[in-house]
Amino acid sequence: xxxxxxxxxxxxxxxxxxxxxxxxxxxxxxxxxxxxxxxxxxxxxxxxxxxxxxxxxxxxxxx
Numbered sequence: 001x002x003x004x005x006x007x008x009x010x011x012x013x014x015x016x017x018x019x020x021x022x023x024x025x026x027x028x029x030x031x032x033x034x035x036x037x038x039x040x041x042x043x044x045x046x047x048x049x050x051x052x053x054x055x056x057x058x059x060x061x062x063x
Contacts, residue, residue: 014050017043 021043024036032040 011050011053012046014047017047017050021047042059 021040024043025032025042028036
């Protein structure tokens with residue numbers, strides 16, 4: 001099953017997004033073009049944002 005694109009404004013854990021990226025790659029056999037490429041790029045950007053948010057939280061908690 002190909003994952004659905006994220007809804008704007010919602011932050012999901014990086015592990016959840018990473019699992020969706022993995023599922024997308026498995027479902028497409030690793031070939032990304034057209035709509036699947038766009039979905040991958042959206043998920044990648046969401047994953048990067050989730051990782052950055054997690055790092056900010058760690059820094060604030062450490063302070």
